[in-house]
Amino acid sequence: MNIIGPDYLVFGVDDVAASIEYLTAFGLKPVDVTDKGGLFEALDGTGIIIRHKSDPTLPPPLPTSNMLRQQVYGVRANEDLDAIEAELSKDRRVTRLADGSVETKDDHGFELKFQVSKRRELNMPAEKINAPGAPAQRKPNEIGVWEEMPAAPRSLSHVVLFVPDIEIATNFYCGRLGFVITDVLKGAGPFLRPKANDDHHTLFFIRTPEYMKGCEHLAFHMGGPTELMVAGTRFVKKGYQSFWGPGRHKFGSNWFWYFNSPLGCHFEYDADMDKHDDEWIAREAPMGAEASQIVLFEMREKWAPGGPPPGAKP
Template identity: 75%
Template sequence: MNIVGPDHLVFGVEDLEGSKQYLEDFGLTPVQIDATGWCFEALDGTGVIIRHRDDPKLPPALPTRNMLRQQVYGVADATVLDQIEAEMSRDRRVTRLADGGLEFEDDLGFSLRFQVTIRRALDMPAEKINAPGAPAQRGPNELGVTDDMPALPRTLSHVVLFVPDIDKAVDFFVGRLGFVITDILQGAGPFLRPGGNDDHHTNFFIRTPAYMQGCEHLAFHMGGPTELMVAGDRFTRKGYQTFWGPGRHRFGSNWFWYFNSPLGVHFEYDADMDKHDDSWVAREAPNGPEASQMFLLQWREKWAPMGGPEGK
């Protein structure tokens, strides 16, 4: 099934103004979609839709206080929507929306929507590096860093869910929607990618008690490790709070930097994730500090070795 990945994640928030400021400072572009809703877009049009939690336009809230209301997935074309509709109609109510999209609940009660993807094709260079022994990626006089260098989220990368029943979640996404498990962190859960996306993961499930069900974090791809560091540094200087990072994960190899948010989930900048095809054999490792990262760093104020031994 040619599902491309998450187009949008929809949240019903308590602090609408704070959330709007947060998302814009994170590097997303606000687009007002109607009188009470805003989409904050990455460069390819994917992103986060927010409304006040009491807005009747939102899908119902989860039984927990988690603010996630819906996951919107993009598919390659309308024939994929027909396939999904046929599959899902076997055992649940599927709503065909005016725009051709589909809406239904998964087996754990998460609201899902599928649509022909709204992703705009990006045509931008990856971060370029120079290394001895390899052809230079940046030509003479081409600088690696500048004060005004852009560091904006390019596309919605993945969504991580707290799920009370991993088996149910996996059976649904793998068995019914054709997702593939790429790796498994034992004690936490599996990484998955859909048939139409070669990223290491667009989804990750974490096993939790039912009272935690919801979204744990979502991530946006950056143009490379330097862009990730620059974006995270700028965000930190605006007063935002790191949760974890910067660092580099093992599974997926992606660089990461997680921040707290007024949406009650983490927002992650990620960069340089592995790609996989169907020949890949999933690895397993026990979840913990060793398996979850190659290295972990911590932001600090700029400092330089200057002045004499007395520190003057």
């Protein structure tokens, strides 16, 4: 089962106009968006789909107040859809749609859809750095930052779910769909990557009471830590609310910056995540501030030292 990762996350929101404003300001591109919602995509075509929560075309809501309606996973080929259908129809209802995609539910009742991935291949450089002892990544006269530099989300990276039972969730995604555990935060849950993706994680679980079941956050990959901080700084300057970051996680090594949203979950910019293969042996660490990050910063307004103190003689 060559699952690549989330193509789309679908939300049923209570304020469509606010969500449209938010997703656009976050840096996603409205594709077929009307006042009823639509798709907002990153540079590779992955993204977020929103509709009003009363829209009958949405999958049914979770029994909690969470606004997540469906996770749409991209797979490599039609054979992968056949394999998923064969495996999951052993013990649950699986629907084959006219376009070949497959819809079902996981063991916690989260709505799932699998499709041949609609993501477009990106061909653009990562952030380039120069350091003594290593070949220069930027050529002479190639500058690293400028005021109007692009800082757009490149790809939907991962989704984090609040689930009441880690074992049930892990057994389903690993045992039935071929995900692999890369690391475990004890007291929270495991990081998972699907077979056809070498990112440290596309999925992470946090154990919570049943009444919190839903999406805790989702993240988009940026081109590097500088793009992450530039995008986050621009977002804060427009009045959006930082929740955590910027900083750099330990597990996954990805830079992070989380924001509140009108979609009832956090939105994260992430950058420079570790890659893994099947040789990797999962680590464990107790959940907590130390395990969660190697560094953490808080944004402040631009400032510069300069010249003599006020009132000093020239």
